Amino acid sequence: MLRRFLETIQAGEVQSLLEIARTMNISPDMVLQMAKELTSKGYLQEIGADCDEPQKGCSDCPFNSACQVIVRHWFLTDKGKTAVSSMSMTK
Amino acid sequence: MQLVELQPGKKAVIRRVEGGRSVLSRMAALGFTPGAVITVLRSSDHGPLLVSLRGSRVALGRGEAAHIFVSLAGKEKPTEIETINQSSLSIALTGQPNVGKSSVFNLLTGLNQHVGNWTGKTIECKIGTFRFKGTKFSVVDLPGTYSLTASSEEERLARDYIVKEHPDLIVAVVNAATLERSLYLVAELLLLPVPIVVALNMTDVAEQEGIQVEPKVLEAALGVPVVSMIASKGVGLVDLEEAIFRLSNHEISYQPKRPSILPAHQAVLDQLRGLVGSYVLPSYPEEWVALKLLEGDEELTELMKSAMPPEAWEKVHALLYKHEDAILDIAGARYEWVARIIRAAVVEPKVTRVGMTARLDRVLTHPIWGTLTLIAILGGVLGLTYKVGSPIQAWLSQLINQLAQILRSGWVQAPKWLVEFSAGGILGGIGMVLTFLPILVIFFAILGFMEDTGYMARAAYLSDRWMHMMGLHGKSFMPILLGFGCNVPAILGTRIIESRRARLLTILLIPLVPCAARMAVVTILAALFFGPNAFWIAWGLVGCSLLILAGLGLVLHHFFFGNEHVPFIMELPLYHLPNFRTIGIYVRDNVLGFLKKAGTTILAATLFVWALSYFPTGNVMTSYLGMVGKFLEPVGRWMGLPWPALVALLTSFVAKENTVATLGVLYGNLNVLKTVMTPTAMLAFLVFQILFVPCVGTVAAIRQETRSWKWTAASVGMQLALSLGLAVAVYQVGRLI
Numbered sequence: 056m057l058r059r060f061l062e063t064i065q066a067g068e069v070q071s072l073l074e075i076a077r078t079m080n081i082s083p084d085m086v087l088q089m090a091k092e093l094t095s096k097g098y099l100q101e102i103g104a105d106c107d108e109p110q111k112g113c114s115d116c117p118f119n120s121a122c123q124v125i126v127r128h129w130f131l132t133d134k135g136k137t138a139v140s141s142m143s144m145t146k
Numbered sequence: 147m148q149l150v151e152l153q154p155g156k157k158a159v160i161r162r163v164e165g166g167r168s169v170l171s172r173m174a175a176l177g178f179t180p181g182a183v184i185t186v187l188r189s190s191d192h193g194p195l196l197v198s199l200r201g202s203r204v205a206l207g208r209g210e211a212a213h214i215f216v217s218l219a220g221k222e223k224p225t226e227i228e229t230i231n232q233s234s235l236s237i238a239l240t241g242q243p244n245v246g247k248s249s250v251f252n253l254l255t256g257l258n259q260h261v262g263n264w265t266g267k268t269i270e271c272k273i274g275t276f277r278f279k280g281t282k283f284s285v286v287d288l289p290g291t292y293s294l295t296a297s298s299e300e301e302r303l304a305r306d307y308i309v310k311e312h313p314d315l316i317v318a319v320v321n322a323a324t325l326e327r328s329l330y331l332v333a334e335l336l337l338l339p340v341p342i343v344v345a346l347n348m349t350d351v352a353e354q355e356g357i358q359v360e361p362k363v364l365e366a367a368l369g370v371p372v373v374s375m376i377a378s379k380g381v382g383l384v385d386l387e388e389a390i391f392r393l394s395n396h397e398i399s400y401q402p403k404r405p406s407i408l409p410a411h412q413a414v415l416d417q418l419r420g421l422v423g424s425y426v427l428p429s430y431p432e433e434w435v436a437l438k439l440l441e442g443d444e445e446l447t448e449l450m451k452s453a454m455p456p457e458a459w460e461k462v463h464a465l466l467y468k469h470e471d472a473i474l475d476i477a478g479a480r481y482e483w484v485a486r487i488i489r490a491a492v493v494e495p496k497v498t499r500v501g502m503t504a505r506l507d508r509v510l511t512h513p514i515w516g517t518l519t520l521i522a523i524l525g526g527v528l529g530l531t532y533k534v535g536s537p538i539q540a541w542l543s544q545l546i547n548q549l550a551q552i553l554r555s556g557w558v559q560a561p562k563w564l565v566e567f568s569a570g571g572i573l574g575g576i577g578m579v580l581t582f583l584p585i586l587v588i589f590f591a592i593l594g595f596m597e598d599t600g601y602m603a604r605a606a607y608l609s610d611r612w613m614h615m616m617g618l619h620g621k622s623f624m625p626i627l628l629g630f631g632c633n634v635p636a637i638l639g640t641r642i643i644e645s646r647r648a649r650l651l652t653i654l655l656i657p658l659v660p661c662a663a664r665m666a667v668v669t670i671l672a673a674l675f676f677g678p679n680a681f682w683i684a685w686g687l688v689g690c691s692l693l694i695l696a697g698l699g700l701v702l703h704h705f706f707f708g709n710e711h712v713p714f715i716m717e718l719p720l721y722h723l724p725n726f727r728t729i730g731i732y733v734r735d736n737v738l739g740f741l742k743k744a745g746t747t748i749l750a751a752t753l754f755v756w757a758l759s760y761f762p763t764g765n766v767m768t769s770y771l772g773m774v775g776k777f778l779e780p781v782g783r784w785m786g787l788p789w790p791a792l793v794a795l796l797t798s799f800v801a802k803e804n805t806v807a808t809l810g811v812l813y814g815n816l817n818v819l820k821t822v823m824t825p826t827a828m829l830a831f832l833v834f835q836i837l838f839v840p841c842v843g844t845v846a847a848i849r850q851e852t853r854s855w856k857w858t859a860a861s862v863g864m865q866l867a868l869s870l871g872l873a874v875a876v877y878q879v880g881r882l883i
Contacts, residue, residue: 056481057474057477058478059478064715069607069713069715071607074507085326085481085485087717088481090715092477098474102639127717130713130715
């Protein structure tokens, strides 16, 4: 299932976890769990988390909460891309 | 540990015996029952074990001995948990956070519990006891854990306790309303040689949400006892105690249905087990260690590396390296196992939030319909802000002017500079900024509404799509997107870009993104300059900024990122009804933040500007600021701007909002601006403002991230040239029309 998840990510440009959940016929909760697991194993990289932590200058900015609208993103790492290409080679 | 792992001469206590009914009855007939003391007299790699049990010597095949689990007896200074466990059957209570684990613990142990700390840790450890049908059970409430990967201190403690202390039984508490999330942990627990009872808690919450979980189907699918509970109301306690009692007395056959492993990986696992087998610490289950190594578990990898001679570890390492991606199949099989069980045992309501979100998203995240909706919504936001906020602002502005008049005419005994300081500096500057507070309150209230319903994330999602279409692919667009909030974290966010050249160019692009502060100033000034047409002007300015950004982005992408394909996924929350308290907090936080800035940075800058505009003569035209202004006057003429407007722009370097405050100090009444500037000049001023040099915080971030004054100067210079060039072009072309 994790391999299918990686392939689905690679196949698209920008996709939401909800779209992937629909494609894979599983719940968004499970997709999120898989994204976290693949992040911990180095296949995905999560970005946007930087903004969860106040940055230098944020505390003085009256609009700092505007940054919170930036939602979490994940993209394939080199390790993830290699795993996907090795899957397609196997096929 | 298993009996086969016990060293000769060591004494241990039998904790439990596993296996089918025939194995259990044979073992019981031989005296191998929980609580019996056993000593290994002879053991070798092959052949039977000779043990001393109840005063007799018994020879036991290694296969049979593998069914018997023991813990060492007579260890020096047993821990608190061990002391309790030795006199009773031990139960580890485990589960994810927020599944009602503590309620189950309290229900089982009542007042027979106490709280301590894990040895050498600050994490709380709760231990308690209970009796059922004459048997005493000790319960350890393990820290909440999402999995057994030991990625946090809590997870490490929970895992270590289960793996090293070998409790007699595990009670896995799962939340019936979010069963899917809880089952991954169960899948991992089932791999350990400890029997499990699943406490299906919070069934009332699941029912309220229309989720039906079938405990019997779940039990059949898992192959372990499942007890339905509402721990917070004391429902299901006796059933849980009964299941614990029966399982610990082997009255229930225990045949867990574990997630499968691909045959190819099973062969690797066997090979790995053969390589590490003799080095695995006695307390660890060998097969589990091999599996975790194949999954790339960092802690166990380090443990085994230090336990094995380098040449033996080399072989293990080579095997693990060759099968590095095995985790995808092993963990992937667990997810499939969870999905299969959910499909079998859980009936979801027909109308769910997921389903409704999916239907709404078909329109709201559609490339065309979604974008049109976004434009309409953002247009509505600005429109409503102007429609409701502008009249209130105009009234407040009038009030401030009247107050200044009263101060000037009524405070005749005071020194002139003090009167001007209060009327012109404080009221004219900071007071004028504060008159725009109603506009900001409305703006933030709508923004908060959009965020709380889950729509704001859709706006970001659509932006992602458009940015991809504009060429801002890859890792450069995420920081750019962040720049719409504030440029400072956006500059810092470029750290995700590995290529220095691409990172540098992204840093140069970010100041072109209109941050929230710039947007606020443009919103305020557009309303002041263009009244009912402010909406179109503000939209046009943002659109122009984005077009410039897109043009430069295309160049950046084409020449420096080499059309790199970097697919993304992003998290979109489910839609829900807005919570007005949350929106209120959102507005309050933002308004307080604005007031804090108004009372510190903006106030200081305003007073500084006032002092420069008052001294030494008391007349702005002959003041220090007047001298600087006259120096700038020729530049202003290219855009039809009077020098106070240029000075106001210069002060925006400290904070963007200073533009409004400075205009307030220099003109007193901002409506005067309409008499000293033509509409074309006003438009040129707004173009200059939105593209002007970023604030000092952003410039400092650019310096910090590029570590170069040269590039920092290049960024400031580029921005200055662009804003000046376009403002001049707007004015000169506008004059011709």
